[in-house]
Each structure stands twice: as C-alpha cells, then as structure tokens.
Amino acid sequence: xxxxxxxxxxxxxxxxxxxxxxxxxxxxxxxxxxxxxxxxxxxxxxxxxxxxxxxxxxxxxxxxxxxxxxxxxxxxxxxxxxxxxxxxxxxxxxxxxxxxxxxxxxxxxxxxxxxxxxxxxxxxxxxxxxxxxxxxxxxxxxxxxxxxxxxxxxxxxxxxxxxxxxxxxxxxxxxxxxxxxxxxxxxxxxxxxxxxxxxxxxxxxxxxxxxxxxxxxxxxxxxxxxxxxxxxxxxxxxxxxxxxxxxxxxxxxxxxxxxxxxxxxxxxxxxxxxxxxxxxxxxxxxxxxxxxxxxxxxxxxxxxxxxxxxxxxxxxxxxxxxxxxxxxxxxxxxxxxxxxxx
Amino acid sequence: xxxxxxxxxxxxxxxxxxxxxxxxxxxxxxxxxxxxxxxxxxxxxxxxxxxxxxxxxxxxxxxxxxxxxxxxxxxxxxxxxxxxxxxxxxxxxxxxxxxxxxxxxxxxxxxxxxxxxxxxxxxxxxxxxxxxxxxxxxxxxxxxxxxxxxxxxxxxxxxxxxxxxxxxxxxxxxxxxxxxxxxxxxxxxxxxxxxxxxxxxxxxxxxxxxxxxxxxxxxxxxxxxxxxxxxxxxxxxxxxxxxxxxxxxxxxxxxxxxxxxxxxxxxxxxxxxxxxxxxxxxxxxxxxxxxxxxxxxxxxxxxxxxxxxxxxxxxxxxxxxxxxxx
Numbered sequence: 001x002x003x004x005x006x007x008x009x010x011x012x013x014x015x016x017x018x019x020x021x022x023x024x025x026x027x028x029x030x031x032x033x034x035x036x037x038x039x040x041x042x043x044x045x046x047x048x049x050x051x052x053x054x055x056x057x058x059x060x061x062x063x064x065x066x067x068x069x070x071x072x073x074x075x076x077x078x079x080x081x082x083x084x085x086x087x088x089x090x091x092x093x094x095x096x097x098x099x100x101x102x103x104x105x106x107x108x109x110x111x112x113x114x115x116x117x118x119x120x121x122x123x124x125x126x127x128x129x130x131x132x133x134x135x136x137x138x139x140x141x142x143x144x145x146x147x148x149x150x151x152x153x154x155x156x157x158x159x160x161x162x163x164x165x166x167x168x169x170x171x172x173x174x175x176x177x178x179x180x181x182x183x184x185x186x187x188x189x190x191x192x193x194x195x196x197x198x199x200x201x202x203x204x205x206x207x208x209x210x211x212x213x214x215x216x217x218x219x220x221x222x223x224x225x226x227x228x229x230x231x232x233x234x235x236x237x238x239x240x241x242x243x244x245x246x247x248x249x250x251x252x253x254x255x256x257x258x259x260x261x262x263x264x265x266x267x268x269x270x271x272x273x274x275x276x277x278x279x280x281x282x283x284x285x286x287x288x289x290x291x292x293x294x295x296x297x298x299x300x301x302x303x304x305x306x307x308x309x310x311x312x313x314x315x316x317x318x319x320x321x322x323x324x325x326x327x328x329x330x331x332x333x334x335x336x337x338x339x340x341x342x
Numbered sequence: 343x344x345x346x347x348x349x350x351x352x353x354x355x356x357x358x359x360x361x362x363x364x365x366x367x368x369x370x371x372x373x374x375x376x377x378x379x380x381x382x383x384x385x386x387x388x389x390x391x392x393x394x395x396x397x398x399x400x401x402x403x404x405x406x407x408x409x410x411x412x413x414x415x416x417x418x419x420x421x422x423x424x425x426x427x428x429x430x431x432x433x434x435x436x437x438x439x440x441x442x443x444x445x446x447x448x449x450x451x452x453x454x455x456x457x458x459x460x461x462x463x464x465x466x467x468x469x470x471x472x473x474x475x476x477x478x479x480x481x482x483x484x485x486x487x488x489x490x491x492x493x494x495x496x497x498x499x500x501x502x503x504x505x506x507x508x509x510x511x512x513x514x515x516x517x518x519x520x521x522x523x524x525x526x527x528x529x530x531x532x533x534x535x536x537x538x539x540x541x542x543x544x545x546x547x548x549x550x551x552x553x554x555x556x557x558x559x560x561x562x563x564x565x566x567x568x569x570x571x572x573x574x575x576x577x578x579x580x581x582x583x584x585x586x587x588x589x590x591x592x593x594x595x596x597x598x599x600x601x602x603x604x605x606x607x608x609x610x611x612x613x614x615x616x617x618x619x620x621x622x623x624x625x626x627x628x629x630x631x632x633x634x635x636x637x638x639x640x641x642x643x644x645x646x647x648x649x650x651x652x653x654x655x656x657x658x659x660x661x662x663x664x665x666x667x668x
Contacts, residue, residue: 041527149616179384180554184598184610191609206528209557213600213607237603250532252557253602256581259561266536267529270497 001032001200002053002086002168007062009048013275020275022048024224026062027301032167035194035201037215037232039208039247043274044221046204050172053202054088055079066168084114087166091173093157097145103156104141107131110163130159135189151182155189162193170202175210187213208251212236217307220244223274223282226301230308240310243283281313289314345372346515346548347396352409354388354395356620362407363621365391367572369409370647373516373548378539380563380580381552382595386617388572389552393518396550397436398426413515432462435509436518439525441501444508445493451477451504452489455511462512476511477504481537499530503537510541516548517541523558535562556599560584568592571618571628573644578653586662588655590633627658635659 009023023045030036038046051057064072071082090096111123128138134155175183205211218235220228228241239245246267269286278285284294301311352369355362366388373379383389394400396411411418452473459469477485480503523531542549566583568576576589587593597611615632626641645656
C-alpha cells in the first residue's frame with residue numbers, strides 16, 4: 001500500500017557550506033493494515049522520513065508510492081487528497097494544537113478545511129464520534145489544550161489525525177513525552193484503533209521497547225541509512241546487524257534479574273556528525289567487529305534470511321561461516337573521540 | 343553498611359497566594375555508602391523536589407516545612423546558608439538532565455572543574471592536577487585537550503561526562519542524579535550508567551538516582567523508593583520490589599511497561615485516572631481514586647509506610663492480599 005524507493009533527503013548544512021544527507025537511500029514497503037516500526041537514535045533520519053512520507057518535506061530523490069500512485073511530487077488538489085490519506089501524529093501534541101481554540105473547535109476546523117461532512121450539525125456529531133473513538137468524554141470538547149493532561153492532549157492529536165478518515169498514520173514519537181502509565185494507555189489506544197479502523201501505521205521512536213510492542217516489521221536506522229529490516233521479533237530479539245545488537249544491549253529492561261544476568265557490553269562513542277559521516281559503513285568506527293573493508297565500502301541492505309535484511313559486510317559474509325560474537329566487546333568508556341566539530 | 347544520608351519525615355511545600363501546597367509529605371529514607379537508591383515517580387510525584395530539598399537548592403517559593411536531612415552527624419536543615427554551601431559541592435553533588443545548562447558556555451571546561459575545586463579550598467596547583475585526573479576518571483580521552491575545549495565543542499555525552507567530572511572532583515559522599523540520561527541517546531545512556539556505577543563502586547559513593555525509567559532502575563539501583571503524590575509509597579530492594587510489588591501503584595507502573603521478551607504482546611496494564619492535584623488531595627490514601635481494590639478504610643485514613651516484608655509499602659490492602667476475601 002505504501003512504498004518508498006531509494007528515498008534521499010539533503011539539507012544545506014548550517015553555515016551554508018556543504019550538504020547534510022539526512023535520509024540516504026531508504027527503501028521499504030508496507031502492507032495495508034500492518035505496522036512498520038522505525039527505530040534509531042538522534043540524527044538517524046527517522047523524523048525526516050516521517051516528514052517526507054506526509055509530504056511536509058520534498059524528497060531530494062527517490063519515490064514514494066501510495067496505492068500504486070507516485071505521490072513524491074504531487075501538488076495542489078492532488079496533494080491535499082494525499083494528505084487526507086496519510087496523516088502525521090506529532091510527539092508533542094501541545095506544540096501541534098492551537099492554544100486559542102477549544103478542542104472541539106480545533107477538530108471542527110480540520111473537518112471544515114478538508115470539507116469532511118456537510119453542515120455544522122453533521123460535523124459536530126463527527127467531533128463527538130472522534131472524541132469517543134480516542135476515549136475522551138464529550139465534555140472535554142469545550143476545553144483548551146492547556147487545561148488538559150499530556151495524555152488527553154495526545155488523544156486529541158490522534159483524533160485530529162483521524163478526522164479526515166486517513167488510511168495511514170505516521171506516528172513520530174507519539175508516546176515519548178508522556179509519563180510511563182499514560183504511555184501504556186496511548187499504546188493500547190493505538191493498537192485498538194489500528195484493529196478497529198484497519199489503519200496502517202508507520203511508528204517512529206527511539207524506544208525499542210515501544211517499537212517492539214506495536215510493530216509487525218521493524219526498520220533500524222543509523223545516520224540516515226537503513227541498517228536492518230525484518231519481522232519484529234527477529235529484529236528485536238535476535239538482531240543481525242552489530243548496531244541493532246548494540247542498541248538492544250543498551251536498552252535497560254525493567255527486570256533486575258535479567259539486568260544482573262546480562263553481560264556488560266558497552267558500545268563505544270556516539271553517533272557522529274551527520275555533516276561528516278564516516279566513509280564505508282556508517283557504523284564502522286563504533287563497531288566491535290569492523291574490518292578494514294567496512295571503512296571503504298558501503299554495505300548494501302541484503303536479505304539474510306527470509307524477509308530479514310541487514311546492511312553489514314560481515315553478517316553477509318559470516319552467514320556462511322559463523323555468526324559474529326554474541327556480546328559486543330568493550331569496556332569502553334575510554335573510547336570516545338572528540339566530536340567532529342571541534 | 344553505614345548510612346551516608348538519612349532523611350526523616352521530610353516535608354516541603356510551595357507557598358502560594360492561597361496557602362501552602364504540600365509537595366513532599368513526610369518522606370524518610372537512607373542511602374548507604376556505595377549504594378544506589380533510585381527514586382521513581384511520574385511528573386508531579388515530588389521526586390525532584392525531594393532531591394532539591396536535600397541539596398538545599400529549592401526554587402523561590404518552595405520551603406522545607408519539617409523533618410531532618412542528616413549527612414553524617416549533622417542535620418543539614420539546621421545549617422546556615424554559608425555552611426550549607428560548603429557542604430554542597432564538597433560532600434553532596436548533583437547532576438541534572440541537561441548538561442548544557444549546568445555548564446558555562448563561555449568558560450573552558452578545565453576552568454570550570456578548577457573553579458569548583460578552588461571554591462572548596464584546593465590550591466591552584468592541586469586544583470590543576472585534580473582537574474585532569476577527574477576528566478580522566480570520567481572516561482574523557484586526552485584530558486589536556488578536553489580541558490581546553492568549550493562546552494559547545496563537545497558532544498552531549500561528553501558534556502554530561504564533564505558535569506560528572508565537576509560533581510565528583512571533590513569526591514563527594516553522595517551524588518544526586520536527576521534524570522541525567524533522559525536527553526541522551528540510549529547507547530550513550532548506557533555509557534553514563536556504567537560510568538556512575540563504576541564511580542560509586544570505586545569510591546564508595548552513595549548515589550540517589552531520580553528517574554521515571556523502570557529499566558534504568560533495574561540496571562543500576564540496589565534499592566528503590568517509589569513516590570506518589572509527595573509520599574514514599576513503597577521502599578525496598580529493587581529485586582524484591584519488582585518481583586512482588588506491594589503497593590498497587592508500583593504494580594501498575596511495572597505492568598505498564600511492555601515485556602522485553604517473548605512472543606506474546608498483550609495490551610499493557612493501565613492504571614487509569616490521573617494523579618491528584620497536590621493542592622486538593624483526596625481524604626485518605628491519595629491513590630484511592632485510581633485503586634481497583636480500595637476499601638472503606640482507604641478513604642478514612644492515609645496509610646503510613648508499613649512493614650510489608652521484605653519491603654515497606656504505604657497501603658492498607660497490599661497487592662499480594664488481593665486474592666483473599668474482603
């Protein structure tokens with residue numbers, strides 16, 4: 001239903017000299033009703049990908065296809081129709097809601113702008129339906145965003161995205177700003193809405209646990225590139241790429257026994273400056289198993305097992321020999337280098 | 343183990359035009375040398391204000407209204423401003439979520455470490471040597487070069503290491519860490535957690551780690567204190583508390599985290615409702631309006647922290663008793 005092929009987004013670097021490639025040759029495909037999780041750390045290009053998908057940003061090259069139609073460069077009326085099909089939910093609902101409009105009026109405005117329904121009475125009844133759908137009582141329609149809790153505001157953000165009856169929701173860190181207990185409520189709501197409305201999700205987060213919880217397939221990004229894509233449990237619990245392994249090992253889990261039993265392996269360094277990415281594999285300076293060729297050739301994203309792709313020379317190579325070490329080496333706290341901008 | 347810090351019945355209020363809003367309500371805990379105590383809670387639970395009360399760094403309008411904060415044999419709440427300043431930095435240090443705001447952007451990193459050491463009585467020469475040592479201790483490569491850098495020339499993770507270097511340069515007995523990894527990438531968070539844990543173990547430093555992240559708690563804290571509506575609602579060894587939470591709020595928090603393993607992904611447990619407004623607490627237990635097992639007694643009297651072996655919980659009807667008849 002939604003396909004992305006060789007998507008690239010370049011920005012002019014701060015100060016005007018040179019370019020930053022925020023998204024670099026990203027391809028994936030999404031079936032109707034399924035959820036693709038995109039996980040990665042800062043600067044990996046996940047939020048830029050979100051903005052490209054909803055056409056808030058123009059791709060530098062590559063192609064986005066929705067139901068067989070190339071939407072990469074649509075404009076005018078046809079772009080508006082795409083925007084009704086693909087909606088974005090932001091991390092911070094507070095920043096995305098007009099503080100001077102009540103929640104009810106904000107939803108009415110969306111319906112009016114997109115000419116959903118005819119007449120105020122019909123639209124008011126649609127507002128009531130939307131609030132009910134996201135588990136908010138109708139009495140909240142008269143409230144302003146600042147009078148609501150973070151969880152209520154995010155529900156309003158979801159209701160607003162659903163107002164135009166989209167097929168696809170692009171969710172950019174939808175629960176990251178919320179308290180732990182509220183996160184669970186919004187995650188449950190998203191799962192329920194997906195099933196009830198047959199929605200297709202692109203769920204973007206830095207939080208592997210949340211991505212694992214909601215996704216059918218998981219894509220891992222690092223410095224603009226996809227490094228691994230595959231079924232949720234394989235990518236989350238038995239990752240192939242050394243970066244995904246490092247990420248998985250770094251995420252603390254809420255189980256003291258599991259944490260105590262875990263081999264301490266700390267990946268070195270930090271994500272480099274996107275304006276001067278390392279040559280070859282973007283991860284090689286931090287990779288515990290890198291070889292000389294990793295600094296020279298960019299590894300292609302290739303299928304390692306059925307439906308499970310990874311971009312790593314050594315995983316590809318060792319598939320026939322041995323699988324690289326289960327624990328990432330490293331002690332590690334001494335391995336940082338001074339940031340590239342010094 | 344000897345306690346580095348003993349906090350008893352600490353109460354803090356924010357003074358408003360309409361009266362005092364209690365934000366920390368009779369909280370007691372101790373931190374032993376070489377121990378990490380996690381203080382867990384959601385926004386508004388009072389965890390940060392508890393830490394700031396201990397540090398003596400409350401914002402304008404907030405005031406400690408009762409209790410004691412003992413560091414060794416002194417009650418810090420009885421000290422004057424000057425004595426308090428001398429303790430802070432030398433024996434108690436704190437690191438924050440955003441390292442950028444803790445550093446002076448116009449001062450070289452080395453000068454900022456030296457400034458702290460000089461303020462606590464080191465000679466210029468001793469401070470210079472100790473600065474390089476401290477930068478090295480926190481895993482910064484090439485300390486001479488880092489000392490000459492300005493904060494903006496360093497990455498986020500390195501800035502947080504510098505802040506930690508400043509905090510531990512005086513070898514404090516207690517370090518209070520208020521969500522210092524929340525703004526960092528998870529691979530960098532892992533490095534900082536390992537670093538603070540090593541400093542704790544190497545120097546027998548007590549650590550209070552404030553966080554909302556139950557995974558971080560499981561990784562680094564030997565003991566955990568859960569806060570809700572300004573109260574300590576459960577305290578115990580982290581392993582005990584996770585295995586068999588006694589307070590329904592703790593159980594709810596733990597249930598709301600998606601499992602890290604397994605093929606099943608059932609809906610997450612929901613607590614429902616919202617924490618009470620500190621200015622308008624309900625009578626009885628503050629968690630009662632959200633509690634699935636509240637009884638008449640819970641509406642009548644707020645439970646104190648009671649022994650619920652092996653931990654303590656402020657609950658009349660702790661979770662393990664729920665299966666029993668009323």
